Amino acid sequence: MKDEVTSRDDRIANLKGMGCSRKRVEDARFTQGKGNYVDDIKLDGMIFGDFVRSPYAHARIKSIDTAAALEVPGVLAVLTAKDLEPLGLHWMPTLAGDKQMVLADGKVLFQGQEVAFVVAEDRFAAADGIEAVEVEYEELEVLVDPFKSMESDVVLREDTVDEAGKLVDGAHGPRKHHNHIFTWEAGDKDPTFEVIEAAEVVAEETMYYHRTHPCPLETCGCVALMDKVNGKLTLWGTFQAPHAIRTVVSLISGIEEHNIRVISPDIGGGFGNKVGAYPGYVCSVVASIVTGKPVKWIEDRMDNLMTTAFARDYWMKGRISATKDGKITGLHCHVTADHGGFDACADPTKFPAGFMNICTGSYDIPTAFLEVNGVYTNKAPGGVSYRCSFRVTEAVYFIERMIEVLAIELHMDAAELRRINFIKKEQFPYTAALGWEYDSGDYHTAWDKALKTVDYDALRAEQAQRVEDFKAGKTRSLMGIGLSFFTEIVGAGPVKNCDILGLGMFDSCEIRIHPTGSAIARLGTISQGQGHATTFAQILASEIGLPADSITIEEGDTDTAPYGLGTYGSRSTPVAGAATAMAGRKIRAKAQMIAAYLLEVHDDDVEFDVDRFVVKGVPERFKTMKEIAFAAYNQAIPGIEPGLEAVSYYDPPNMTYPFGAYVCVMDIDVDTGVPDIRRFYALDDCGTRINPMVIEGQIHGGLTEALAVALGQEIAYDDMGNVQTGTLMDFFLPTAWEVPNYETDYTVTPSPHHPIGAKGVGESPHVGGVPCFSNAVQDAFRAFGLRHTNMPHDHWRIWKTANELGLHG
Amino acid sequence: MxxxxxxxxxxxxxxxxxxxxxxxxxxxxxxxxxxxxxxxxxxxxxxxxxxxxLQDVEGMSGIDLGAETIRIGAMVTQHDIIEHEPLASVAPILREAALQIADPQVRYMGTVGGNVANGDPGNDMPGLMQCLDAAFTVVGPDGQRDIPARNFYEAAYMTAREDEEVLTTVTIPMPIGGYAYEKQKRKIGDYATAAAAVQIVNDGGTCASASIAMTNLSDTPIYSEAAGAALVGTSVDDAAMSAAVAAMLGDIDPTEDNRGPIAFKKHVAGVILRRAIERAWSRA
The missing domain is CATH 3.30.43.10 (Uridine Diphospho-n-acetylenolpyruvylglucosamine Reductase, domain 2)
Incomplete structure (x- = not known):
């Protein structure tokens, strides 16, 4: 054999398997403008739809006159709720068990709500048609504050009260009020309260995690084509979960699932914004059915920011108790969650507040209690997980702020307080007070490495000197040291407790090895920029011994890919990545039998070695995977079917729990409120590392979105429910200019239950980054008596903090 | 959209x-x-x-440096301003300001004429041109006339230019002394939270003249004659700068927006002006 002279290390390198910083195969097309996004899809005879949207946050619709719009040249049709009602499509189910108006059915509940769908020959005519639709509104009292909403006589959703005036149960139990959606509890209330009330030290704080938006670069959109000849509906769109969308479309339209093909082409970022179903999808399908033509709907930036799924909007009230020495004894968290006009959160069914019950964080807290109340207001629906697993960002922000507040209460260093409360390495698997079983971790090692790298003690000394200088009038700049230690919970999830609309949250991979030793693998997930085509091929390369460069990864076409629940919540590697490894192992098992046949030995007498099967103890006798692949197609092997294919559906036994230690050093101009990030250090432990370069890219992106959220990015409303931040002028999307240099680092604590030990990483930097940036701002003012101030820390709010502390003289 | x-x-x-x-x-x-x-x-x-x-109209894209004036055609882009070395050497404040406008892609297209003619209080060039005492040449059916930048702005998007007139040229007296364009903004591409243009002359340690204009702190740019006057004849010490800031605060009239409430904007306007004066004086 020619390659016998090749060293084993060379053979490993040739595979470009796990652990290799393989360049992203996607980037060739993305960097040349050759991506194929939904708006790149152009079909013969394609027409366009767009929405008439409500200018009011709460109003009754008295009339809709479409006559003038239908006179506009190029306008073909105008759909209203009345047109959809006979089809039962004027409302649609949400992922949270609620329902949402597709087109305004008698009233509107948020500014920008979809009122009518104008279908036209091109998008310009559609825009003119929108202008010509005359809608008469009667304004109603607007509720933008969830606390006021819970006390108001105004009934936002008429379906929450029956004809007798009694409250109708919601999807997650009885309502407390007509504007109340659900109450969800975790942990033990009475024991927790007893511990807190009897504790030596208790810190209390209320914090608002403001409403923001994932704001992917590509907005949402779709193209629907109903082929009336063969009865098949094809729907291209920006779907993070194409298979689930197919099932939802089938359920609400009545079209049989085999007659629906959903295709997610290239997607320009999702971050949770593209998980749910939007009225644009339904209206495009209906318009295509009505016209028989392909119908395209593409949001503009304002549509996206104002109406598609927001994130966060949690009012969190916390109590944390400890001994005088700083050992935490109990935690209580009470949340009022503003869900807007419809509950369209994308959470597993049994978790209406997502995994908020990870809010005990990385700490060994013996008792805890969480209560979340979902409330309707006159804001856009959503509540998605913006670059995080379900509500994990809120949970980690909560605990990482509570730790800081407790440190203030204890007059203790916040790094030390964390250290003495971390779950210890030997406690894993660790069952937390709110129910989760953490798979693995080594928090002390990560924390010590982080603090040592940044020379934490020297930073504190510098900070103390800065405070002295400030008080002496020598400087107008303060220094903040932001700390955060986070534990994520990702990889949803075990089918026994995780489903969306009844669909278990497994995922899948199907592999076909071609005769000449290359392969295609298809997965139930869909990349939105994560680089799946690169990294999943690396997993397979290591598992089946064929070079990653010889493996095509394909996702997003429901006619070809196996069923899966999609990509969000850092679930692709924990779930589909596991399926990929497991399918690869099935390939390898069959390859072993083929190799043994070819080598004329018993199956047990050959063993896998990088890219081949070798006769045990006789390294010169082997068959490469390439040879085996060919044999699978050209040899009649007794007892073995021809071909070399495998499929795996992976139901994870547990979530995975990535963690990390972050430090931010920030200088703050007290007079202008301008923060300057001097240093940002991020240590991530995502278990086994598949591609260090891709990991680093994910961390840079997640940290940048964390910076955005912490320092200014918000969806703000005025009292009348008008969106104040509907364009990128006011909605903070950082550029390279605003972003600091990031130092990345890692430890490796593999997941014990994942086939390759990987935990997922895409969302960790966001989850850990937000509290780190926020803590840095707040820490700068700790010496002057600040306990807590809410994000976003934009210039004027930082200035306000300084002003209220009397720092402006 | x-x-x-x-x-x-x-x-x-x-x-x-x-x-x-x-x-x-x-x-x-x-x-x-x-x-x-x-x-x-x-x-x-x-x-x-x-x-x-206007992009095919000839004769509006030149930068002419005379002995006493600088003439900038209305179609000169912000990028042209930044790249023009001779201009930067005689009027460096123009480059310093242009570099703080929007981002490179916008600056390739955005023009001086459009920036000053549009009347948006967020634009940076109007305040700068008031500081430099520029004049805007407009042509219309009745011929051409010059309008001083300090008299050009009436309200947001309302200027002394008539609807049938076109702004063709900006003429700036050759600036002398130290300069600074100081701008606080939320991010690249943003309009100013507060911005100050300062041009100042140092005559043996005493301020001989000072010109100050502020951006995005009223519905027009604000040329604060009183703020400049507060510096003239002083050594630009702390008291003089405080007087200049106080005078400027009397001239501006900011409104609350997403950048912050009025009290914040006034405070930042004072801080930004003081820094601009310090930097300009250090260069004077």
Missing amino acids: IPAAFEYYRPKDMAGVLSILEEQGDDARVMAGGHSLIPMMKLRMADVPHLID
């Missing part, structure tokens, strides 16, 4: 521009770089049935 239908014109000379303006009256608007007007049209906040693109 799609504008209403409009007619598009691209005349080769100013006579062509003026004849369309005369014919279409209020229904026509001229466009230079388009970075203010086109977004307004896409939002359907500006209704422009007849859009006249």
Whole structure:
């Protein structure tokens, strides 16, 4: 054999398997403008739809006159709720068990709500048609504050009260009020309260995690084509979960699932914004059915920011108790969650507040209690997980702020307080007070490495000197040291407790090895920029011994890919990545039998070695995977079917729990409120590392979105429910200019239950980054008596903090 | 974000521009770089049935350095300003300000003429031109006239230019002394939370003249004569700067927006002006 002279290390390198910083195969097309996004899809005879949207946050619709719009040249049709009602499509189910108006059915509940769908020959005519639709509104009292909403006589959703005036149960139990959606509890209330009330030290704080938006670069959109000849509906769109969308479309339209093909082409970022179903999808399908033509709907930036799924909007009230020495004894968290006009959160069914019950964080807290109340207001629906697993960002922000507040209460260093409360390495698997079983971790090692790298003690000394200088009038700049230690919970999830609309949250991979030793693998997930085509091929390369460069990864076409629940919540590697490894192992098992046949030995007498099967103890006798692949197609092997294919559906036994230690050093101009990030250090432990370069890219992106959220990015409303931040002028999307240099680092604590030990990483930097940036701002003012101030820390709010502390003289 | 239908014109000379303006009256608007007007049209906040693109009109893209004045054609882009070395050596404040406008892509298209003519209080060039005591040349059916920048702005988007007139040239007296353009903004591409343009002359340790203008702190740029006067004859010490800031605060009238409330803007305006004066004085 020619390659016998090749060293084993060379053979490993040739595979470009796990652990290799393989360049992203996607980037060739993305960097040349050759991506194929939904708006790149152009079909013969394609027409366009767009929405008439409500200018009011709460109003009754008295009339809709479409006559003038239908006179506009190029306008073909105008759909209203009345047109959809006979089809039962004027409302649609949400992922949270609620329902949402597709087109305004008698009233509107948020500014920008979809009122009518104008279908036209091109998008310009559609825009003119929108202008010509005359809608008469009667304004109603607007509720933008969830606390006021819970006390108001105004009934936002008429379906929450029956004809007798009694409250109708919601999807997650009885309502407390007509504007109340659900109450969800975790942990033990009475024991927790007893511990807190009897504790030596208790810190209390209320914090608002403001409403923001994932704001992917590509907005949402779709193209629907109903082929009336063969009865098949094809729907291209920006779907993070194409298979689930197919099932939802089938359920609400009545079209049989085999007659629906959903295709997610290239997607320009999702971050949770593209998980749910939007009225644009339904209206495009209906318009295509009505016209028989392909119908395209593409949001503009304002549509996206104002109406598609927001994130966060949690009012969190916390109590944390400890001994005088700083050992935490109990935690209580009470949340009022503003869900807007419809509950369209994308959470597993049994978790209406997502995994908020990870809010005990990385700490060994013996008792805890969480209560979340979902409330309707006159804001856009959503509540998605913006670059995080379900509500994990809120949970980690909560605990990482509570730790800081407790440190203030204890007059203790916040790094030390964390250290003495971390779950210890030997406690894993660790069952937390709110129910989760953490798979693995080594928090002390990560924390010590982080603090040592940044020379934490020297930073504190510098900070103390800065405070002295400030008080002496020598400087107008303060220094903040932001700390955060986070534990994520990702990889949803075990089918026994995780489903969306009844669909278990497994995922899948199907592999076909071609005769000449290359392969295609298809997965139930869909990349939105994560680089799946690169990294999943690396997993397979290591598992089946064929070079990653010889493996095509394909996702997003429901006619070809196996069923899966999609990509969000850092679930692709924990779930589909596991399926990929497991399918690869099935390939390898069959390859072993083929190799043994070819080598004329018993199956047990050959063993896998990088890219081949070798006769045990006789390294010169082997068959490469390439040879085996060919044999699978050209040899009649007794007892073995021809071909070399495998499929795996992976139901994870547990979530995975990535963690990390972050430090931010920030200088703050007290007079202008301008923060300057001097240093940002991020240590991530995502278990086994598949591609260090891709990991680093994910961390840079997640940290940048964390910076955005912490320092200014918000969806703000005025009292009348008008969106104040509907364009990128006011909605903070950082550029390279605003972003600091990031130092990345890692430890490796593999997941014990994942086939390759990987935990997922895409969302960790966001989850850990937000509290780190926020803590840095707040820490700068700790010496002057600040306990807590809410994000976003934009210039004027930082200035306000300084002003209220009397720092402006 | 799609504008209403409009007619598009691209005349080769100013006579062509003026004849369309005369014919279409209020229904026509001229466009230079388009970075203010086109977004307004896409939002359907500006209704422009007849859009006249100036980019093919000859003679509006020059930068001429004379002995006593600088003449900048209305179609000169922010990028041209930044790249023009001779201009930067005689009037460095122009480059310093232009570098703080928007981002490179916008600066390739955005023009000096459009920036000063549009009347948006967020634009940086109007305040700068007031500081430099520039004059704007406009041409119309009755010929051309010069309007001092300090008299040009009446209210947001309201200027001394008549609808049938086109702004063709900005003429700046050769600046002397130290300079600074100081701007606080939320991010690249943003309008100022507060910005200050300062040009100051140091005569043996005493301020001989000072010119100060502020951006985005009223519905027009604010040339604060009193703030400049507070510095003249002083050594630009702390007391003089405090007096200048106090005078400036008497002239501005900021409103609350997403950048912050009025009290914050006033405070930052004072801080920014003080820093601008310090930097300009250090260069004087």
